[in-house]
Amino acid sequence: MNGADSPAAPVLYRGKAKTVYGTDRPDRVLVRFRDDITAGNGQKRAEISGKGELNSRISALLFSELERAGVATHYVADGGPAALLCRLVQILPLEVVVRNRAAGSLSARLGLPEGEVLPEPIVEFYYKRDDLGDPLVNRDHIRILGIASDAVLERIEAIARRANEVLAERFARAGLTLVDIKLEFGLAGDELLVADEISPDTMRVWDADSGERLDKDRFRRDLGGVREGYETILRRLEGTVSSVAVFTVCVRVFPKEGMLDPQGRAVRDGLHTLGFPGVRDVRVGKAIRLDVVAPSAAAARDQAEDMARRVLANPVIEQFTVEAVLPQGGSR
Amino acid sequence: MKCAVIVFPGSNCDRDAHRAVAEVLGERAVYVRHDATNLQDADLVLLPGGFSYGDYLRAGALARFAPVMEAVRRFAAAGGPVLGICNGFQILCEAGMLPGALVRNRDRRFVCRPVHLVVENTETPFTSRYAPGQVIRLPIAHGEGCYVAPGEVLDELERTRRVVFRYCHPSGSVTAEANPNGSARNIAGIVNEAGNVLGLMPHPERAVEAYMTSTDGLAMFAAVRDWLAGPGARAVSRDQAAAGATTGGARRV
Numbered sequence: 001m002n003g004a005d006s007p008a009a010p011v012l013y014r015g016k017a018k019t020v021y022g023t024d025r026p027d028r029v030l031v032r033f034r035d036d037i038t039a040g041n042g043q044k045r046a047e048i049s050g051k052g053e054l055n056s057r058i059s060a061l062l063f064s065e066l067e068r069a070g071v072a073t074h075y076v077a078d079g080g081p082a083a084l085l086c087r088l089v090q091i092l093p094l095e096v097v098v099r100n101r102a103a104g105s106l107s108a109r110l111g112l113p114e115g116e117v118l119p120e121p122i123v124e125f126y127y128k129r130d131d132l133g134d135p136l137v138n139r140d141h142i143r144i145l146g147i148a149s150d151a152v153l154e155r156i157e158a159i160a161r162r163a164n165e166v167l168a169e170r171f172a173r174a175g176l177t178l179v180d181i182k183l184e185f186g187l188a189g190d191e192l193l194v195a196d197e198i199s200p201d202t203m204r205v206w207d208a209d210s211g212e213r214l215d216k217d218r219f220r221r222d223l224g225g226v227r228e229g230y231e232t233i234l235r236r237l238e239g240t241v242s243s244v245a246v247f248t249v250c251v252r253v254f255p256k257e258g259m260l261d262p263q264g265r266a267v268r269d270g271l272h273t274l275g276f277p278g279v280r281d282v283r284v285g286k287a288i289r290l291d292v293v294a295p296s297a298a299a300a301r302d303q304a305e306d307m308a309r310r311v312l313a314n315p316v317i318e319q320f321t322v323e324a325v326l327p328q329g330g331s332r
Numbered sequence: 333m334k335c336a337v338i339v340f341p342g343s344n345c346d347r348d349a350h351r352a353v354a355e356v357l358g359e360r361a362v363y364v365r366h367d368a369t370n371l372q373d374a375d376l377v378l379l380p381g382g383f384s385y386g387d388y389l390r391a392g393a394l395a396r397f398a399p400v401m402e403a404v405r406r407f408a409a410a411g412g413p414v415l416g417i418c419n420g421f422q423i424l425c426e427a428g429m430l431p432g433a434l435v436r437n438r439d440r441r442f443v444c445r446p447v448h449l450v451v452e453n454t455e456t457p458f459t460s461r462y463a464p465g466q467v468i469r470l471p472i473a474h475g476e477g478c479y480v481a482p483g484e485v486l487d488e489l490e491r492t493r494r495v496v497f498r499y500c501h502p503s504g505s506v507t508a509e510a511n512p513n514g515s516a517r518n519i520a521g522i523v524n525e526a527g528n529v530l531g532l533m534p535h536p537e538r539a540v541e542a543y544m545t546s547t548d549g550l551a552m553f554a555a556v557r558d559w560l561a562g563p564g565a566r567a568v569s570r571d572q573a574a575a576g577a578t579t580g581g582a583r584r585v
Contacts (some may be wrong), residue, residue: 260435260482260514262439266440314426316481
């Protein structure tokens with residue numbers, strides 16, 4: 001599914017550094033990372049050759065890390081050069097920033113020295129409005145703007161904190177410090193998913209020993225070596241092994257509607273005899289639990305659906321459903 | 333004639349089939365294991381009854397992945413005669429070599445008894461020794477022999493005369509009472525589009541000698557021998573089969 005290469009693939013959205021294309025599946029999009037880089041709400045622009053590919057690979061790796069930890073994301077699988085295959089989501093106009101150390105606008109606003117470790121990670125919300133300069137907003141603002149109810153915002157905050165925890169730990173293993181991170185969220189039906197990208201464009205990452213900045217601050221502050229910084233992040237992440245991502249998926253197979261189910265009938269008759277006259281119908285099927293190595297829960301599910309279509313269920317006589325079983329501590 | 337009897341883990345009618353061909357008919361028969369990749373130059377492939385792979389998942393569902401099935405597919409695609417009996421029929425359906433599926437018997441019981449069948453098509457490599465409309469008697473022994481398929485598939489089978497056997501009353505009339513398992517339209521056996529792949533639930537290999545109370549099954553194996561000596565079979569190139577070519581040479585039914 002690499003529809004973006006064909007002229008027919010429709011552009012659904014073009015942002016400052018990414019383009020989103022439709023695919024042959026209505027619930028999937030292809031997110032292509034471009035080499036464009038911008039700062040100061042688009043006032044400073046450049047192109048850094050290879051940045052799109054780097055950000056795509058870093059995002060894939062970190063989305064996978066979140067998926068593995070049970071944090072639901074829009075990521076499905078690798079989508080070819082500089083692209084990710086993702087679930088189609090409705091992006092909420094909210095930037096959720098989690099900070100572990102003071103830096104950037106927080107230092108400017110509160111006068112905290114850059115690099116100071118905060119007593120605990122803090123969460124900030126920004127309203128995504130280029131024309132307003134993405135203002136800082138609070139819970140009341142978010143509610144009255146109709147972006148999210150308090151309940152949804154609470155879930156967003158919890159997921160953001162969990163994602164920060166997972167990623168900070170992952171960076172630490174790679175000898176890197178996650179200073180802060182900006183997350184965006186999307187809705188797929190009523191599922192809340194971490195969306196957009198997770199790349200050096202959207203977080204601050206420093207070398208754990210030297211404190212060297214390896215992220216977009218190199219561009220913002222004209223430090224040079226932007227691409228090299230991004231490359232260092234990717235290399236360090238790839239050099240430290242991630243645990244294998246195993247997703248548990250349950251395929252339930254039942255006799256097709258209208259198909260006689262003699263077993264179900266026998267069980268129903270037995271239940272009547274046992275004193276459960278209210279049992280109107282019984283269908284006996286089977287549940288098949290699969291542990292699948294995959295880049296994401298959605299990819300594991302796609303695989304299971306394919307397996308169900310091809311062998312686990314016989315389409316002549318059976319129908320099936322596929323359910324992802326949540327990993328322990330998951331936030332789905 | 334050389335008959336390859338495919339042996340899957342859990343096959344249990346392989347010896348009966350081998351014996352029917354080798355000892356009763358007096359032709360050659362060899363056992364070919366599920367993990368074989370060639371059919372030892374056989375002229376007839378027989379998928380016997382039993383419970384291949386323990387009927388896990390669904391009857392026949394896992395046998396289709398056995399390495400030997402790739403060779404069977406090539407053999408069938410090149411027009412070679414393939415006979416699937418009972419579990420063999422289930423395997424052929426699961427493998428997509430025959431349409432439809434076999435599900436649990438309507439009455440939930442394992443049914444083991446002789447049944448009567450009316451032969452509806454005698455122009456197949458397996459049925460030329462029967463007379464059109466002839467009633468034969470063969471045993472069945474299965475728990476999941478209820479043939480089902482979408483209505484349009486059943487209509488297509490009827491229209492192209494691919495229903496070869498139907499369960500019937502000894503008089504030959506096809507009635508609901510004569511249907512031992514609830515099969516759609518009393519279907520007991522069908523062939524593929526090219527006519528060279530037959531699947532049936534009854535057991536012809538268990539009706540080949542007088543002491544078995546019926547010898548009606550023997551004619552099925554003898555018919556294949558006739559067919560192999562005839563013009564239809566000569567069109568089937570074994571070399572093509574070995575090379576995996578898919579040019580069907582069997583006569584259409």
